[in-house]
Amino acid sequence: MASQNASRSGDDVRADAKPPRRERGRARVAALLDAAGAEFAEKGFDAATMTAIAARAGASIGSLYQFFPTKDVLADALLEAYLTTLIDDLGRLREAAPALDVAALAHRLARALVAFRAAHPAFAPLVETSGRSLPAVLGVRERIRAEIAAILRAKAPGMKAAEAQVRAAVVQQIMKAAVAIQGEATFAHRAAVIDELESVMKLYLDQTFEAVGLARASKR
Incomplete structure (x- = not known):
């Protein structure tokens, strides 16, 4: 697990990663942002979790971390x-x-x-x-x-x-x-x-x- 978390701090999840180039990726990011907005509005920043945001977007937690490494x-x-x-x-x-x-x-x-x-x-x-x-x-x-x-x-x-x-x-x-x-x-x-x-x-x-x-x- 530690190695997986370490890999998430690398190129695939760095905060300055480029936005997705393909339309499918852009649509996925938009869905994740919409889900995050709903979750933050409902629960507040502190209580919202990445797991709940991914679930609300119908995406895997790995997909969420691919674009956004942290809350x-x-x-x-x-x-x-x-x-x-x-x-x-x-x-x-x-x-x-x-x-x-x-x-x-x-x-x-x-x-x-x-x-x-x-x-x-x-x-x-x-x-x-x-x-x-x-x-x-x-x-x-x-x-x-x-x-x-x-x-x-x-x-x-x-x-x-x-x-x-x-x-x-x-x-x-x-x-x-x-x-x-x-x-x-x-x-x-x-x-x-x-x-x-x-x-x-x-x-x-x-x-x-x-x-x-x-x-x-x-x-x-």
């Missing part, structure tokens, strides 16, 4: 996939931002993380599990904040990068507050509170874009 590596790959989806969503909002009025932009920003977490329930346990320090975890907040800053600058091209980072952090906190309220399943007024947070977002964005406009006007 951390699997979780990291899944989180990276989720982040790619979220960044793509925010990227589409950045492209749309110049044509949106402030109310529409506030609506979409205030609810973006709520909608994303509802569609990807394993995201929270992967990000919030104590002790996980994988690169994908450590960079989550920074990557999201950078995308929010890009959205603000798309709407207000005159905004300086440093200012955008500060204001993006405030926007991000409002978005996180909406997520926190949505997570209080026994609170009967969640929808009303999220509506209020959207109003706060709009007021803050109005202030933000007005300040940028005034700053540009004063330099003329």
